[in-house]
Amino acid sequence: MGVLPVAPGETGFTAELGRRHADLFEAFYEHPFLKGLREGSLAREQVLHYVGQDYQYLTAYVRCYGLGLALSPDREWMRFFHDGVSVILAEEGHAHEALCAYAGVSYEEAQADRLAPSAQAYINHMTAAGHDTLGVLLAALLPCPWTYLWAAARFTGEAPLDPDHPFHGWWSFYAGAYESDKLARTRELLDRVAAEAGPAERERMERAFVTSCHYEVRFWEMAWSLEDWTPPDGS
């Protein structure tokens, strides 16, 4: 087992989730696509597949924050979702720029016109969570920042990032100060709702979290295998 996503001694609902499902964080880190991002060895088409799908994913993520706004009981929650939307719209594209530069295309050229099955499924899952409770929605949204920030901190903590690394911009974006307070805030809010939720809701929250962790791994697999809608040939 590699590096846990939770520090020793951390308590609360999300710490428990991170500990119980550390195997999925590990599968995320060890996936060949993320390994290729670490080693700078991805094929151009794999990088482009990822960027095209991830742009669509981010659009859906912002819509889910909109569902969060609709479920918000007060201004504190509204501020959380509102600020999240602003950050994603203003910043998150920067992570894609390094990938587009590697592939030698503009951001516009990297756009996908159709969601691949795994990206579609992940988006559908988050959207469905947005029609459940605030706790279930937030649990479905948490693996997104948690897996990326944890993986980037782990990789850049192992050795200083080579300034000539082909994905330097991507790694430094997720390893930077960007979002780390946002992740902590998301966990804090989720811990708070979980403490007030009954056992049945907490179970749906855990299920939503685990499903999103699986989809994070499958998102790598999608880009790695250039997944599309071509039906199996039946042979």
Ligand SMILES: Cc1ncc(C[n+]2csc(CCO)c2C)c(N)n1
């Ligand atoms: C499939 C997929 N999962 C996670 C991220 C990372 N990410 C997307 S939005 C956001 C901010 C959330 O507060 C973060 C960290 C990604 N780009 N693509």
